[in-house]
Amino acid sequence: MSExxxxxxxxxxxxxxxxxxxxxxxxxxxxxxxxxxxxxxxxKDFKGVEIEALTYLDEQNILASKDxxxxxxxxxxxxxxxxxxxxxxxxxxxxxxxxxxxxxSYGDSYEFKVTCPKCTTDxxxxxxxxxxxxKTDIPDDLEEPRTIKLPKLGVDAEVRFPRSREEIFLKDxxxxxxxxxxxxxxxxxxxxxxxxxxxxxxxxxxDMKKLITEVVNSDYGVDPRFIFECPECSFTETLSIxxxxxxxxVS
Numbered sequence: 001m002s003e004x005x006x007x008x009x010x011x012x013x014x015x016x017x018x019x020x021x022x023x024x025x026x027x028x029x030x031x032x033x034x035x036x037x038x039x040x041x042x043x044k045d046f047k048g049v050e051i052e053a054l055t056y057l058d059e060q061n062i063l064a065s066k067d068x069x070x071x072x073x074x075x076x077x078x079x080x081x082x083x084x085x086x087x088x089x090x091x092x093x094x095x096x097x098x099x100x101x102x103x104x105s106y107g108d109s110y111e112f113k114v115t116c117p118k119c120t121t122d123x124x125x126x127x128x129x130x131x132x133x134x135k136t137d138i139p140d141d142l143e144e145p146r147t148i149k150l151p152k153l154g155v156d157a158e159v160r161f162p163r164s165r166e167e168i169f170l171k172d173x174x175x176x177x178x179x180x181x182x183x184x185x186x187x188x189x190x191x192x193x194x195x196x197x198x199x200x201x202x203x204x205x206x207d208m209k210k211l212i213t214e215v216v217n218s219d220y221g222v223d224p225r226f227i228f229e230c231p232e233c234s235f236t237e238t239l240s241i242x243x244x245x246x247x248x249x250v251s
Contacts, residue, residue, distance in 0.1 A: 029053035029104055032083075037092040037137050037221040040084075042144050042161070049083035049097060054105040054248065062248050073098060074164065076248060087165035092138075092221030094164050098243055099129055099222055105248070112246070114228055118235035125228065127241070133222045145185040148214050152204035155188040159214050176212060183215045 032048040040046035054062075058079060062072055077086045077094070080101045089097070102110065111126045145158040160183055162170060169179035181197040190196065200208065224241045241247065 031100070031104060033097070033100055035137075037096050037135055038090050038161075039137060039140075041138070041142075042090065043084050043088065047083065049081050051097065051100050051104055052080050054080060054101065059248065072248075073243060076101065087163060089164040090161050091164065091167065092161075095224065095243065096135060096222050098247070099133060102248060103129055110241070110247075112241075114239065116228075116230040116233065116235055117237060119230060119233040121230060121232040123228070123230055123232075125226075127226055132226050133224060135222050136220050138220050146214075148210065150203070150207040150210060152207045157187050157211065158185040159183055159211065160185055161217065162215065170216060176216065177208075180208070180211055180215060184211065 030050060030052045032050050034040065034048040036049070040048070054076075058076070062076060073094075074086050077089070077097060081097055084093075086094075108128055108130050109126060110129055111124060114123050114125050115121070116123060145160045147156050147158050149155075150157055162183060166182070168175075169182060170176050181193060181200050184196050184200070185191065187196045187199055200211070203211075224243065225238050226241065227236065228239045229236045
């Protein structure tokens with residue numbers, strides 16, 4: 001047995017040993033986040049989300065994936081977070097964690113270029129994320145599923161928040177109308193999804209709008225919008241920070 005250990009030791013790459021020695025005292029940046037917008041209420045055995053800063057290799061992989069069909073954001077969160085499966089994250093928490101990953105990796109300042117929609121001037125914009133992106137938490141008494149009253153039909157509907165894996169069902173208006181039934185847990189006490197799907201197609205538009213507003217709820221989480229003012233033509237507009245590969249690169 002000792003001879004086997006000696007032989008294995010001799011065959012190991014000395015570079016790996018040197019790398020281990022070099023980083024032996026390296027304390028990688030990491031934090032544990034418990035103050036999610038959802039307060040972690042809807043995750044089983046929630047004890048917080050541990051976030052690790054991106055490495056140089058992580059950034060290069062992100063840049064290399066810019067033109068592919070890979071979900072860069074999901075892959076980044078899978079690499080950088082532990083505690084809640086990425087597929088199970090509520091949208092409000094997902095965006096908040098993305099902001100935290102960037103802040104931990106690159107700092108609180110985010111500099112990027114915006115092309116003025118009016119005069120097409122490229123304007124360099126610098127935001128302090130912690131100051132510009134206010135976080136709104138859910139109320140303590142909010143539960144899931146939550147009950148709402150449909151104004152025209154006059155009955156109760158139970159709805160739930162979408163998870164990250166379900167965002168594909170809500171990518172545009174057509175998708176939302178086609179898939180909104182997936183997020184209605186019960187309608188007038190009935191939980192049959194086929195019944196719910198057929199019933200929703202007959203709803204008054206006011207009732208449908210009510211359901212969509214409750215499911216695709218943007219009242220909670222962080223607000224990625226900022227006020228853009230062009231220094232050349234004074235055009236002012238509220239814009240949103242694009243949460244794509246460029247957001248996770250210093251380049």
